[in-house]
Each structure stands twice: as C-alpha cells, then as structure tokens.
Amino acid sequence: MFASTAIAELSQETLALSKRLFLQLQRRPSTLVAGILQPLIWLVLFGALFAKAPMGLFPGGGSYGKFLGAGVIVFTAFSAALNAGLPVMFDREFGFLNRLLVAPLRSRYSIVLASVLYITSLSLVQSLAIMAAAWGLGYGWPGGTGLLVVLGTLLLLVAAVTALSLALAFALPGHIELIAVIFVANLPLLFASTALAPISYMPGWLGWLASLNPLTFAIEPIRAAYLGQFAFDAVVLEAPYGALTAAQCLLLLLVLSAGLFVSIRPLLSRKLS
Amino acid sequence: MITLEHISKRYGGITALDGISLEVPKGCLYGLLGPNGAGKTTALRILCTLLAPDQGRVVIAGVDALADPRGARQQLGYVAQEVAIDKILSGRELLELQASLYHLSAARARERIAMLTALLGMDEWLDRRCGSYSGGMRRRLDLASGLLHNPAVLVLDEPTVGLDIESRAALWDVLQQLREQGTTILLSSHYLEEVDALADRLAILDRGSVIAEGTPAELKRELGGDRITLRVREFASHDEAQKVQQLVQGLKGVSQVLINRAQGHAINFVIEAEGSEALLQLRQQLDAAEVPVFSLAQSRPSLDDVYLQATGRTLMDAELAAVSSRDPKAEKKQAMR
Numbered sequence: 017m018f019a020s021t022a023i024a025e026l027s028q029e030t031l032a033l034s035k036r037l038f039l040q041l042q043r044r045p046s047t048l049v050a051g052i053l054q055p056l057i058w059l060v061l062f063g064a065l066f067a068k069a070p071m072g073l074f075p076g077g078g079s080y081g082k083f084l085g086a087g088v089i090v091f092t093a094f095s096a097a098l099n100a101g102l103p104v105m106f107d108r109e110f111g112f113l114n115r116l117l118v119a120p121l122r123s124r125y126s127i128v129l130a131s132v133l134y135i136t137s138l139s140l141v142q143s144l145a146i147m148a149a150a151w152g153l154g155y156g157w158p159g160g161t162g163l164l165v166v167l168g169t170l171l172l173l174v175a176a177v178t179a180l181s182l183a184l185a186f187a188l189p190g191h192i193e194l195i196a197v198i199f200v201a202n203l204p205l206l207f208a209s210t211a212l213a214p215i216s217y218m219p220g221w222l223g224w225l226a227s228l229n230p231l232t233f234a235i236e237p238i239r240a241a242y243l244g245q246f247a248f249d250a251v252v253l254e255a256p257y258g259a260l261t262a263a264q265c266l267l268l269l270l271v272l273s274a275g276l277f278v279s280i281r282p283l284l285s286r287k288l289s
Numbered sequence: 290m291i292t293l294e295h296i297s298k299r300y301g302g303i304t305a306l307d308g309i310s311l312e313v314p315k316g317c318l319y320g321l322l323g324p325n326g327a328g329k330t331t332a333l334r335i336l337c338t339l340l341a342p343d344q345g346r347v348v349i350a351g352v353d354a355l356a357d358p359r360g361a362r363q364q365l366g367y368v369a370q371e372v373a374i375d376k377i378l379s380g381r382e383l384l385e386l387q388a389s390l391y392h393l394s395a396a397r398a399r400e401r402i403a404m405l406t407a408l409l410g411m412d413e414w415l416d417r418r419c420g421s422y423s424g425g426m427r428r429r430l431d432l433a434s435g436l437l438h439n440p441a442v443l444v445l446d447e448p449t450v451g452l453d454i455e456s457r458a459a460l461w462d463v464l465q466q467l468r469e470q471g472t473t474i475l476l477s478s479h480y481l482e483e484v485d486a487l488a489d490r491l492a493i494l495d496r497g498s499v500i501a502e503g504t505p506a507e508l509k510r511e512l513g514g515d516r517i518t519l520r521v522r523e524f525a526s527h528d529e530a531q532k533v534q535q536l537v538q539g540l541k542g543v544s545q546v547l548i549n550r551a552q553g554h555a556i557n558f559v560i561e562a563e564g565s566e567a568l569l570q571l572r573q574q575l576d577a578a579e580v581p582v583f584s585l586a587q588s589r590p591s592l593d594d595v596y597l598q599a600t601g602r603t604l605m606d607a608e609l610a611a612v613s614s615r616d617p618k619a620e621k622k623q624a625m626r
Contacts, residue, residue, distance in 0.1 A: 025392045032389030036378065043377050108626050111373035115434075117626070118337050119390035120362035186626070287626050 025122040033116075033130035037103060041138065047099070051142045055092040056149050059084065062212065063153060075214050076243045078156070085147075085155040086239035087211025090231055092146045093170045094205070096139030097177035098198050100131055101185025105194050108185070117288070124288040132178055139174050140167065155242075162241035169241075169266060173234040176273035183280040186287040210235050215254060227255035230272055233265040290315040290473040291336065291442060296345035298331055300623060305331040306342070307497040313475055313490070318468045320488030321477040322592065324607035325615065328497040329477035330370060331623075333446050336475070337367040350441045363391075366435035368428075370446040371624070376420030380411065380430045383419060384437060391438040398437075405433040409463065425456030432463065443467065445476040449483060461487060481592045481604060493596055495607070500599040505592060512559075512590040512598055517571065518549070519556040520583040530554035533580055540574045547597065551605035557597065 041048055059081075066080035074083040104127070107113040116127055147166070151157040158166050181198075188194050206212070208222060209231035215223045226232050236252035240262055248263040260268075291313035298306040306328045313319040321329050334340040336347060338358040347354035347361070354361035375383060381402065388398035406412050409429045414422065422430065428448065435443060445464075449457045464487060468474055478484050484491050485505050493501040493508075501508055521533050530548045533556055538546045546558040560571060568587050575582060596604045 028389050028392055032386050036375065036382075036386055039382065040375070040377050111369065111371050111624060112375060113626055114339055114369060114624070115373050115387075116390065117339060118362060118365065118367045119387070120359045120392075121390060122359075122392075189622075 022122055026126055029119075029121050030126040030129050030133070033127060034133045037130060037134040038137075040103070041134075048138065048142065051092065051096050051099075051138070052145045054095070055088045055142075055146050058091065059088045059146065059150060059153065059155075062088075063155070075216075076239070076245075078243070079154075081150075081153060081155040082242065083214075083239070084212065085150040086235050086242050087206075087209070089143050089146050089150070089166070089238060090170070090173065090209075090234045091206050091211055093139040093143045093174050094177055094231060094234075095202060096142050097135055097174040098181050098202060100135040100178040101181035101183075101194055102191065103134075104131055104182060104185040105188070105191045109190060125284070127288070128182060128284060131182060132175070135178050136171065136174055140170065143170055158238075158241040159244070162244065162246060165241040165246050165262075166238050169234050169237050169269070172266065172269035172273055173230065176230060176269065176276050179273060179276035179280055183276075183283055186283055205229060205231055210239075210253070215256075220256065223256050227253065227257065230269060233260075233268045233272075236260075237262040237265050290317070290350055291319075291475060292346070292348040293332065293336065294346040294348075296332065296335055296342045296347070298328075298335060298340070298342050300619070304497050306335075308345070309492075309494070309497070309499050311492055311499065311502075313473060315473055316468065316471050317489045318464065318474045318476070318487055320484035320491035321475065321494055322479070322481070322484045322491050322596070322604075323477075323494035324479055324604055325611040326496075327494040327607075327611075329479075329494055330446055332494070333367075333444055333475070333477055334624075337365055337444055338362055363438075364441045366438065366440035366443045368431050368435040368443070368445040368448055370450070374419040374422075374427060374430065377418060379418050380415040380422070380426075380433075383430065384415075384434055387434045387437050393438060401437050401439065402433075405436055408466075409433055410459070424451050425453060425459075428452060428456065428460065432460070436467075441473060443472050443474045445474070447477055447479070449478070449480065479604065479608060481596075485592050491592075493592075493599065495596070495600050501595050508592065508595045509590040512594055514544075514559040514561050514590070515568075516588050516590055516594050517558050517560055517568075518552065518584075518586045518588075519558070519575075519580070520553065520585075521556075521581045522583050523553060525554040527554055530556060536578045536580050537575075540571070540578065543571075545598070547601070549603055549606070551603055551609065557603075559594075 062084055063081040069080050071079065074080055076083060117124070147157070184194055184197055188197065208225040209229045210226050211231065215226055218226060232253065237246065240246040240250060240252045246262060249261050251259040252262045252265060253260040291311065293309060293311040295308045295310055296306050297308050309332060321332065323329050331340065335342045336349070338354050338361055341355070349361045350364040352360040352364060384402050385398060388401065393401065406415055409432060411429055411433065414426060419427070419430065449460060452460065464474055488505060490504050492499045519537070521529060527548070534546050534548055537543060537556055537558055542561040544559050546556060549555045549557045572585070593604055600607065
C-alpha cells in the first residue's frame with residue numbers, strides 16, 4: 017500500500033514536470049527544429065563534399081554518404097543530449113527550481129527523471145528525422161532488427177551524455193558557462209570520432225583518441241546495422257589497442273552511462289537536498 | 290504553529306542570522322519587519338526548508354522541518370520574493386503543475402483552482418501565458434500557487450514590493466480573510482505601515498537578530514512618551530541640524546535626540562510627558578533656547594520609533610544604507626542551488 021502510493025506520487029510529479037518541458041517545446045519548437053537542421057546540413061554538405069570519392073574507398077563498400085549517415089545520426093542524438101542541462105540551468109538561475117524544491121516531492125530525482133525522459137524523446141525524434149532524411153538522400157535505412165540496434169545504441173549514448181550535461185548544469189555557475197562547455201565539447205568530439213572518417217585514415221594519435229571516444233562506440237554498431245552486417249560478435253572497430261566487437265562497444269556504452277549516473281549522484285543529492 | 294529556535298546562519302564571513310527565535314501561534318498573522326539585509330529572507334528560506342541553518346531548530350505545525358522536511362513542506366505554502374514563473378505556460382497550467390507536485394488528485398486540483406480563481410479574481414487572464422502578466426497578476430498567481438494545497442502555514446516574503454496600491458489593498462484583504470479562516474501567516478516586509486495594519490504580532494529583525502517582539506500596540510506602549518519631529522527649516526543642512534540637536538539635548542524632559550537624514554535633517558526626540566500641555570512647554574523652551582521652528586509635530590510612538598529606539602536609526606535610513614551595500618551577485622548565489 018505504502019509502496020504503491022509512493023510510486024503513484026512519483027509518477028504524478030515526474031509526468032507533470034515532463035509535461036511542462038514538452039509544452040515548452042511545443043510552444044517554442046526552435047530547439048527541435050535547430051537540432052534537426054544542423055545535422056541535416058552536415059549530412060547534405062559533407063555527403064556532397066566527398067560525393068565523387070571512388071566507390072569502395074570507405075569501409076563498407078558504398079558511397080561516402082552511406083558511411084557518413086551513421087556518424088551524423090549519432091551526432092544528432094549526442095548534440096540533443098548535450099543540451100539536456102540547459103532547462104535545468106535556467107530553472108536554477110530563475111528560481112523556478114526553488115519553487116519545485118519547496119514542494120513535498122516524493123523524490124527530488126523526479127526533476128532529473130523528467131529531464132531524462134524529455135531529452136531522450138527529443139533526441140530520438142530528431143535522430144529519426146535525420147534517419148529519414150538520410151534514407152531520402154539514398155544513404156540507406158536499417159531494416160528490421162537493424163532499427164532496434166540503432167535505437168538501442170542511441171539510448172545508451174543519450175543516457176550517458178544526459179547524465180554528464182545534468183551534472184554540468186548543477187555544477188557550473190550559470191548558463192553562459194554551460195553553453196561555453198557545450199560549444200567547446202560538441203565539434204571536437206565529432207571530429208575525434210569515426211563519424212566522418214575511418215580510423216585507418218587518421219594519424220596514430222587521432223586514431224587513439226577516436227578509439228577512446230564514446231561516440232565511436234555508438235557509431236560503429238550503428239554503421240554495421242546500416243550495412244546489414246550487424247552481429248553482436250562481429251568486429252566493428254579496429255582500434256589501436258585491439259579489435260572491438262559490436263557487443264563490446266555496446267557494453268562500454270552501458271558501463272559508461274551507468275558509471276556516470278552513479279558518479280553524479282552525490283552531486284545531485286547535494287544540490288537537491 | 291511555527292517555531293524557530295536559536296537559528297544561526299553564516300555565509301562565508303557574514304552572519305546573516307545570529308541565533309534568532311520566533312514563536313508564531315496558530316491563526317496569527319505575524320509580521321517580520323526589518324530593513325533589507327536584516328536577514329528576513331534567510332529566515333524564511335530556512336523556514337521553508339530551502340536552506341539548512343548552521344544551528345537551531347525549526348518546527349512547523351508540529352513537524353520538525355530539519356528531521357522531516359517533506360512533512361514540513363506539506364504544511365507550508367511559500368510565496369517567494371522574486372516570482373519565478375514559466376513565461377510560456379499559462380497561469381492555469383502552472384497551477385496544475387503545482388497541484389501535481391503536491392500530489393492533489395485531478396478533481397481536487399480543479400476544485401482548488403476554481404476556488405482560488407474566484408478568490409483572487411484571476412478568471413479573465415488565467416488561461417493567458419504568464420509572460421504577459423503584470424506584476425500584480427504574477428503576485429496573485431504566486432499567492433494562488435502557495436495556497437493551492439490549502440496549507441496550514443502560509444509564508445510570504447515581501448509580498449507587496451513593487452505592487453500598485455490597488456493590488457496591495459486586494460492582497461491585504463485576501464490575507465485578512467485567510468487569517469479569519471484559521472491559516473497561520475508569516476510575512477516579511479520592510480514597510481512599517483503594512484506590518485502595522487496587518488500583523489497581530491511582529492518581530493523586528495536587524496542585522497540578523499530579533500531586537501523587539503510583541504503586538505504592535507504593546508511595542509509602542511512600552512516605549513512611552515510622545516515623539517516629536519522638529520524641523521528648523523524645510524531642508525536643513527547637517528551642520529545646522531547638529532547645532533539644534535545640541536540645543537535640544539539641553540532641554541528638560543527630553544531624550545533620544547537624533548537627526549533624521551531621511552526627513553531633511555529633521556530632529557527626532559522623545560518628551561517624557563504626554564499631551565498638548567507638554568508641547569506647549571516644549572515650545573516655550575525652544576523659544577527660550579532660540580531654536581527656529583519650521584514645523585513641530587507630535588505623535589504617539591509608531592513602529593518606526595520602536596525600530597529607532599532599538600537601533601538608533603530610522604528604518605528608512607537603514608534601508609538607504611542597505612541599498613548601497615547590497616551585493617546582487619552574492620544574493621543571487623545564495624538563492625541559487
């Protein structure tokens with residue numbers, strides 16, 4: 017009885033807080049649109065840049081566009097999740113958070129949970145839009161189980177990045193600083209991954225960076241899914257430190273996001289207590 | 290209904306609260322009076338579980354707020370000083386969100402929102418977005434969200450700052466109605482007339498300490514004597530005022546002679562005796578001492594005199610002094626999580 021009341025109250029407050037975020041999005045859809053437009057431009061421009069590269073130059077044997085697709089999809093979800101902390105930061109700055117904190121919330125983690133729900137749906141919608149655009153451009157579509165692999169991988173990455181962004185939103189002094197961090201982190205992480213080029217094209221040091229970059233762990237299984245070559249035990253990444261299978265990549269992402277959520281807990285409970 | 294016991298709070302090297310204790314009985318409208326920077330907001334934030342005191346005890350409606358903050362929050366409605374609203378939501382949506390945070394059922398939420406809409410006269414604009422609201426509307430919406438869960442205790446931090454006279458009167462009305470219905474209300478203010486008109490009891494807070502406590506009538510009565518405001522000129526210079534101050538200090542039955550900078554260097558003092566007889570004698574003494582008189586006013590003690598007596602300065606002077614020493618950046622940091 018007690019537990020069921022607790023769960024009912026927890027879901028009531030979490031749903032109400034998420035509803036607010038979705039209403040904001042509905043009435044101010046610019047974040048949604050910009051989050052689709054930017055990767056779309058990447059997809060079109062970068063795809064065109066190497067349109068005349070010889071077939072088979074890139075791993076997988078298709079056009080550059082087919083190679084690029086997976087990278088841009090991951091970039092879309094990554095950028096969306098990186099912004100997860102912004103609404104929380106604004107609530108801190110404008111005092112709305114205090115309004116939430118004087119209420120007898122069952123758990124203050126419902127504030128965090130609502131952000132995670134919101135940003136996960138937002139980033140999946142944006143990623144699906146980019147996937148549709150890539151399909152329209154002739155860069156392929158992951159059929160059947162491939163689609164599940166793509167969405168599952170994106171979820172793991174989004175969870176990790178959301179945790180990081182929420183931690184920053186509570187640790188940094190204001191939104192200017194948060195935006196600065198997002199700005200600085202965003203593109204370098206894209207370039208130091210296998211989104212735009214395979215490791216075999218990179219100098220040794222960059223190859224190392226790319227093989228340690230979590231984005232790469234998300235890109236490679238998705239790329240395999242796009243190429244119709246996905247299998248958990250298939251090698252998807254020839255890293256300088258050894259070959260990684262799709263299962264290993266996904267496991268790394270899982271460990272990373274779980275680890276991040278565990279390690280930001282003390283910060284969150286301090287800031288929300 | 291509300292008990293604060295020996296609450297202390299320091300920010301870095303600054304003592305915001307220095308062991309204050311307050312006791313607010315059930316159904317009382319209690320005023321916390323003091324200039325900016327006296328520690329009112331800090332006290333209220335501690336009371337509302339937004340801030341942990343360095344030491345002390347907080348009990349709200351029988352609930353120990355430090356041991357069971359969630360239980361205490363259930364009993365509390367808090368109307369903060371800076372109204373935090375979400376501009377893109379309508380007032381109704383904001384109230385619905387608030388209702389869910391207090392775990393009201395959908396039916397109960399509708400009923401309470403309808404009741405408060407009528408009480409606070411919000412129906413014309415409640416479905417418009419908050420971004421378009423005037424200051425008075427925002428304050429009413431904030432009051433509604435503080436009252437939504439029908440709390441036993443309502444806490445308001447400077448509720449009428451920046452309000453037009455009509456909105457202020459309307460707010461006072463509502464607060465008085467609530468008190469009649471048995472809600473315990475604690476409000477902070479730096480407006481003397483507000484606390485004098487509204488509060489059943491009050492505490493005067495200055496530099497983190499309670500310097501006086503009681504009903505307005507008690508506090509004034511304790512002071513005794515009549516207050517005199519003497520102006521030798523409409524706007525006297527400080528030097529001139531000092532000379533007159535010395536002259537007045539030499540008179541019989543006169544005490545606490547102060548220069549009131551906020552009133553064009555008027556001289557404030559207290560005469561022991563009461564009534565018109567006393568003033569007549571004073572007038573003769575002033576003539577004899579060759580003190581020029583532009584105006585001479587006599588009054589029973591006011592709450593400002595209570596403050597003046599305890600701190601040696603008027604509330605207005607303290608306000609003026611606080612304005613320039615305020616640090617908005619530090620204040621924001623204190624308010625932010």
